[in-house]
Amino acid sequence: xxxxxxxxxxxxxxxxxxxxxxxxxxxxxxxxxxxxxxxxxxxxxxxxxxxxxxxxxxxxxxxxxxxxxxxxxxxxxxxxxxxxxxxxxxxxxxxxxxxxxxxxxxxxxxxxxxxxxxxxxxxxxxxxxxxxxxxxxxxxxxxxxxxxxxxxxxxxxxxxxxxxxxxxxxxxxxxxxxxxxxxxxxxxxxxxxxxxxxxxxxxxxxxxxxxxxxxxxxxxxxxxxxxxxxxxxxxxxxxxxxxxxxxxxxxxxxxxxxxxxxxxxxxxxxxxxxxxxxxxxxxxxxxxxxxxxxxxxxxxxxxxxxxxxxxxxxxxxxxxxxxxxxxxxxxxxxxxxxxxxxxxxxxxxxxxxxxxxxxxxxxxxxxxxxxxxxxxxxxxxxxx
Amino acid sequence: xxxxxxxxxxxxxxxxxxxxxxxxxxxxxxxxxxxxxxxxxxxxxxxxx
Amino acid sequence: xxxxxxxxxxxxxxxxxxxxxxxxxxxxxxxxxxxxxxxxxxxxxxxxxxxxxxxxxxxxxxxxxxxxxxxxxxxxxxxxxxxxxxxxxxxxxxxxxxxxxxxxxxxxxxxxxxxxxxxxxxxxxxxxxxxxxxxxxxxxxxxxxxxxxxxxxxxxxxxxxxxxxxxxxxxxxxxxxxxxxxxxxxxxxxxxxxxxxxxxxxxxxxxxxxxxxxxxxxxxxxxxxxxxxxxxxxxxxxxxxxxxxxxxxxxxxxxxxxxxxxxxxxxxxxxxxxxxxxxxxxxxxxxxxxxxxxxxxxxxxxxxxxxxxxxxxxxxxxxxxxxxxxxxxxxxxxxxxxxxxxxxxxxxxxxxxxxxxxxxxxxxxxxxxxxxxxxxxxxxxxxxxxxxxxxxxxxxxxxxxxxxxxxxxxxxxxxxxxxxxxxxxxxxxxxxxx
Numbered sequence: 116x117x118x119x120x121x122x123x124x125x126x127x128x129x130x131x132x133x134x135x136x137x138x139x140x141x142x143x144x145x146x147x148x149x150x151x152x153x154x155x156x157x158x159x160x161x162x163x164x165x166x167x168x169x170x171x172x173x174x175x176x177x178x179x180x181x182x183x184x185x186x187x188x189x190x191x192x193x194x195x196x197x198x199x200x201x202x203x204x205x206x207x208x209x210x211x212x213x214x215x216x217x218x219x220x221x222x223x224x225x226x227x228x229x230x231x232x233x234x235x236x237x238x239x240x241x242x243x244x245x246x247x248x249x250x251x252x253x254x255x256x257x258x259x260x261x262x263x264x265x266x267x268x269x270x271x272x273x274x275x276x277x278x279x280x281x282x283x284x285x286x287x288x289x290x291x292x293x294x295x296x297x298x299x300x301x302x303x304x305x306x307x308x309x310x311x312x313x314x315x316x317x318x319x320x321x322x323x324x325x326x327x328x329x330x331x332x333x334x335x336x337x338x339x340x341x342x343x344x345x346x347x348x349x350x351x352x353x354x355x356x357x358x359x360x361x362x363x364x365x366x367x368x369x370x371x372x373x374x375x376x377x378x379x380x381x382x383x384x385x386x387x388x389x390x391x392x393x394x395x396x397x398x399x400x401x402x403x404x405x406x407x408x409x410x411x412x413x414x415x416x417x418x419x420x421x422x423x424x425x426x427x428x429x430x431x432x433x434x435x436x437x438x439x440x441x442x443x444x445x446x447x448x449x450x451x452x453x454x455x456x457x458x459x460x461x462x463x464x465x466x467x468x469x470x471x472x473x474x475x476x477x478x479x480x481x482x483x484x485x486x487x488x489x490x491x492x493x494x495x496x497x498x499x
Numbered sequence: 500x501x502x503x504x505x506x507x508x509x510x511x512x513x514x515x516x517x518x519x520x521x522x523x524x525x526x527x528x529x530x531x532x533x534x535x536x537x538x539x540x541x542x543x544x545x546x547x548x
Numbered sequence: 549x550x551x552x553x554x555x556x557x558x559x560x561x562x563x564x565x566x567x568x569x570x571x572x573x574x575x576x577x578x579x580x581x582x583x584x585x586x587x588x589x590x591x592x593x594x595x596x597x598x599x600x601x602x603x604x605x606x607x608x609x610x611x612x613x614x615x616x617x618x619x620x621x622x623x624x625x626x627x628x629x630x631x632x633x634x635x636x637x638x639x640x641x642x643x644x645x646x647x648x649x650x651x652x653x654x655x656x657x658x659x660x661x662x663x664x665x666x667x668x669x670x671x672x673x674x675x676x677x678x679x680x681x682x683x684x685x686x687x688x689x690x691x692x693x694x695x696x697x698x699x700x701x702x703x704x705x706x707x708x709x710x711x712x713x714x715x716x717x718x719x720x721x722x723x724x725x726x727x728x729x730x731x732x733x734x735x736x737x738x739x740x741x742x743x744x745x746x747x748x749x750x751x752x753x754x755x756x757x758x759x760x761x762x763x764x765x766x767x768x769x770x771x772x773x774x775x776x777x778x779x780x781x782x783x784x785x786x787x788x789x790x791x792x793x794x795x796x797x798x799x800x801x802x803x804x805x806x807x808x809x810x811x812x813x814x815x816x817x818x819x820x821x822x823x824x825x826x827x828x829x830x831x832x833x834x835x836x837x838x839x840x841x842x843x844x845x846x847x848x849x850x851x852x853x854x855x856x857x858x859x860x861x862x863x864x865x866x867x868x869x870x871x872x873x874x875x876x877x878x879x880x881x882x883x884x885x886x887x888x889x890x891x892x893x894x895x896x897x898x899x900x901x902x903x904x905x906x907x908x909x910x911x912x913x914x915x916x917x918x919x920x921x922x923x924x925x926x927x928x929x930x931x932x933x934x935x936x937x938x939x940x941x942x943x944x945x946x947x948x949x950x951x952x953x954x955x956x957x958x959x960x961x962x963x964x965x966x967x968x969x970x971x972x973x974x975x976x977x978x979x980x981x982x
Binding site: 502505506509510512513516519520528529531532533535536538539540542543548 | 578579581582585604605606608609612615616619620799800801802804805808828829831832833836837839840843844847
Binding site for chain 1: 554556595602608609612722723724800802849863866898902
């Protein structure tokens, strides 16, 4: 009797573990195809810039989009926080569609690839999400804010940022946007930042754009955060965008907050870092039912209620913040920044076409700009 | 690297202790609880999560 | 739930079903841990998620690292007890201070604070030193219910005390706030309130009769010494400090490994032979209710997040009038503790801190104030896990209510201090230096 009972209990546990284990594994190893676009001249991996990254979870693809005419170099980072999908989707649109006339754009779709292979305990994130397309749909890993503990474990008792020695929350040692400028003998995430700094130096990057999203309860939202040396670009871009397309703010990277891309890349390299934030109600602590629909449609009654109480830093109504709007904001902001930069630096201009703007993405949907890998030249397909 | 291995070792040790207690347990509630508590330890050990 | 139903209605129905499942499970005499699990499973079913294996197991992962801290820290403490270290300390403290009541009280309070401070669990304080301290108090003429009240209240404070204060850690993690700056806001009230408790409840104590106490306290094994007790603690603190002084040269060990190292030293220095495997096995068994709670609460929080029940609680709390929220903390915190134990932190603590943030209170001091009130719930029926554990460990025969009655005065004191810390958190912000 006892043995039978025990066997049944253990068997039930094993079934639960098996189902969950299969699901974790499936989403961790899900392959996300990128169909290299017309201007992709070559595809490197991050490990080529810093050998210890080679073969690790963070040995991400690096797409080089090159124009015929020489000019400046812009690095676009998607997936610093994979749980902010507008950032990654924007890099897909870039890598698959952008046509470079002058200069170069370097794109990473999975800047912290490790973080894209895991979801947060007690966050109830969906394992994946699917963007509808004419040819069906493309599925992406949901991902998290922090690197996968399977790639970096344990956390310290307190995270001390290199080199400032600022004390940060222990789990933020796995947060790529708290690890800049990174260190060569640090954790995987710190090494990833270090490798990215090597890339920025070696490729003489002029501007780094780090794509993010934020909860509406977070004061830094719908904005361009700029290092002091990028303030004029950010100000000009935000003014033009607010005038012509949508409201977007601009703020200066605070000197006292360490480890962030918009601070450390500016301090440690010649590049100008800019960070874009779009609103993602899915991340709000007051959100209701947590699923892929909320992630992509951005509609939530509870977040709306929080807004009515004046607890939010961005407006929200029943229409929510759909993914098309959020990706549209990132694409238009990027286009605007390139145009402001190129106008002032003719010899270092980066002239790009083929990337849709805000209105067009809202009208056609993000999926309209994703290419069907089944109908593409297999030699042009890369997996994230 | 070595430290990470020590953590897997630690988890393995805890799993052994828990399974041992589970096998010797005579109360069904305790058995269920051991199985639930074992879930994260076992899946971490198998590097599934 | 159908999609036509409003989010509020659907989340309310799900939450009500979860509460009903919890109550029913309790009526059916299920343990608190399994009742929490039952509520989670019912929430998944009613919420239309079926039995979501991925979410259940992912939720179970939430506190894995904290469980490891728990297990290694308690193993360290248990080994120290097996080696005779605890008996040695209590005997020496009594010998040295038996004729000076005030000093003896101070030493006993400190001895009781340490295990909970390091492990984050009041139950560890009760199990490791509770029995011995209660017997010393008994020799001083303090009746058992009163001694139990002293042990329980100080055990609760020891759990809230830094460096490991689970309510503060779990809440801070839930709002993406660094667990930094909590040391003084937690340490000062915990220490002062622990002293106040032992002095208030022990007021009528007589100086102890040394010979009788020493006869009845367990013997410390020959060969035990202050050095052997201090060394593992020194090693532990040295590892913590080294990580902070040389953060870029010293390897990242993490708290579990530091406690494991301290445990290993204790074992190596023990004057008596210890069966490690047996102590480890008993440690895990002893901790089952606690790590079981953490695991089941992780599952519960995940399901509540999945179904929107957590959002409902959060939005309801943050839209309440602030004064009402603050003035009812003395009820909501202990009651949430009774039902969810540490789960109260992510479920209730997180929205409270968000609310306090929006009205410009200092979240660290406010959360520290809340953290000292929370453990009071551990004495409240029906669960009263640590209350019952204390009563059993102390060997009290009187009614549970007698013990509760003695807890009232220190509890009121703790509530007042905790609430004032919330209200005046901004003025106390200077405490958040490390």
